[in-house]
Amino acid sequence: MPSKELELYLHIPFCVRKCDYCDFLSMPADEDLRRHYVDCLIEEIKQKAALCSEYRVTSVFFGGGTPSILPGVQIWELMEALQRNFKICEDAEVTVECNPGTLTRQKLIYYKMAGVNRLSIGLQSANNQELQRLGRIHTYEEFLDSFGQARAMGFKNINVDLMSALPGQKQEDWIDTLNKVLAVRPEHISAYSLMVEEGTPFYDQYGEDERRREQGEPPLYLPSEEMEREMYLITQELLRNKGYVRYEISNYTFPGRECRHNIGYWKLIPYLGLGLGSSSFLEEVRFSNTKNLKTYLSGENFSQEDCAYVFLDKRQRMEEFMFLGLRMMEGISRSVFQQMFGIKLEAVYGNVLEQLQQQGLLKQQEGRVALTEAGISVSNYVLSEFLLL
Numbered sequence: 001m002p003s004k005e006l007e008l009y010l011h012i013p014f015c016v017r018k019c020d021y022c023d024f025l026s027m028p029a030d031e032d033l034r035r036h037y038v039d040c041l042i043e044e045i046k047q048k049a050a051l052c053s054e055y056r057v058t059s060v061f062f063g064g065g066t067p068s069i070l071p072g073v074q075i076w077e078l079m080e081a082l083q084r085n086f087k088i089c090e091d092a093e094v095t096v097e098c099n100p101g102t103l104t105r106q107k108l109i110y111y112k113m114a115g116v117n118r119l120s121i122g123l124q125s126a127n128n129q130e131l132q133r134l135g136r137i138h139t140y141e142e143f144l145d146s147f148g149q150a151r152a153m154g155f156k157n158i159n160v161d162l163m164s165a166l167p168g169q170k171q172e173d174w175i176d177t178l179n180k181v182l183a184v185r186p187e188h189i190s191a192y193s194l195m196v197e198e199g200t201p202f203y204d205q206y207g208e209d210e211r212r213r214e215q216g217e218p219p220l221y222l223p224s225e226e227m228e229r230e231m232y233l234i235t236q237e238l239l240r241n242k243g244y245v246r247y248e249i250s251n252y253t254f255p256g257r258e259c260r261h262n263i264g265y266w267k268l269i270p271y272l273g274l275g276l277g278s279s280s281f282l283e284e285v286r287f288s289n290t291k292n293l294k295t296y297l298s299g300e301n302f303s304q305e306d307c308a309y310v311f312l313d314k315r316q317r318m319e320e321f322m323f324l325g326l327r328m329m330e331g332i333s334r335s336v337f338q339q340m341f342g343i344k345l346e347a348v349y350g351n352v353l354e355q356l357q358q359q360g361l362l363k364q365q366e367g368r369v370a371l372t373e374a375g376i377s378v379s380n381y382v383l384s385e386f387l388l389l
């Protein structure tokens with residue numbers, strides 16, 4: 001096996017219907033369109049594999065959209081194509097993102113046959129009224145059913161996605177969601193705060209409220225910034241009491257179940273994105289596929305020439321190394337920085353490190369630099385300090 005590590009991401013841009021807060025590249029599609037898309041994806045796999053002959057694949061991630069909207073056999077076909085064209089490690093982490101209401105026993109059987117060993121289930125909330133407000137297609141009971149079926153089929157590595165700071169959400173509602181999820185003991189929990197994104201129905205409804213909140217005025221529907229912070233601290237405490245370790249600002253896991261795909265991304269491991277709008281990072285170059293479905297389905301845009309390229313210079317790569325690496329609780333390694341960029345961390349960021357440490361926002365120990373608890377609560381500010389102007 002080659003020594004260079006690679007991660008694969010396959011984008012499945014289809015959902016049963018669009019959630020009201022969602023600005024991801026996703027849309028509803030009928031069966032024929034989905035089949036056509038999978039055929040194009042298989043063709044793209046064949047064509048792009050040549051770029052990666054010197055890499056071994058350590059993780060495969062089917063993301064979306066809702067990959068579990070596809071018939072199980074299509075996930076199996078895609079994995080077959082990957083196995084035939086890439087050097088996939090025997091112990092590779094293979095994740096499929098699933099939504100309750102789209103998962104069936106038959107699909108889970110195909111996932112097993114395809115070598116899928118990790119599921120990531122989008123629950124967001126265990127409160128059916130909140131789910132309805134978000135425009136989700138499922139109920140909490142359907143999540144329990146999907147989770148139970150996955151366990152029954154022998155899936156021992158499951159992530160559950162949750163979202164806090166929802167409109168009208170109170171502290172006790174969030175605690176109730178956490179407790180309900182903790183009761184089924186998933187190996188991994190991702191807990192993000194709601195972002196009100198432009199161009200979504202939520203933006204029309206709550207955009208003004210978001211602006212009030214940003215300007216320090218009391219919001220009418222969204223929880224205040226203090227409440228959002230309180231929810232974050234509650235999450236951390238409840239999960240820690242149940243044996244979860246926080247390894248990134250918003251990700252918690254049982255020891256040894258960290259998501260390899262996420263860690264690779266934060267550590268700048270090369271990755272190849274396949275499918276509509278997916279981006280790649282190979283040999284210090286970032287490139288991405290078209291976001292236009294019609295163009296993608298024409299199948300004429302899989303060659304390297306048709307990708308949009310961004311060449312990252314050393315300065316940009318150093319910034320990314322800091323932005324992404326500091327999201328992890330273990331922070332970044334001084335020696336890895338020096339190895340990657342041929343210069344000492346102090347020579348580039350000496351003043352910033354000293355200033356942030358004096359403010360109590362960064363800690364430096366055993367050759368590593370990491371955020372403190374105070375730094376996590378103002379992480380956007382801390383990370384922005386690493387921009388090299």
Ligand code: SF4
Pocket residue numbers: 014015017018019022023024026064065066099122
């Ligand atoms: S299921 Fe996920 S990707 Fe699909 S519309 Fe909802 S939030 Fe967006």
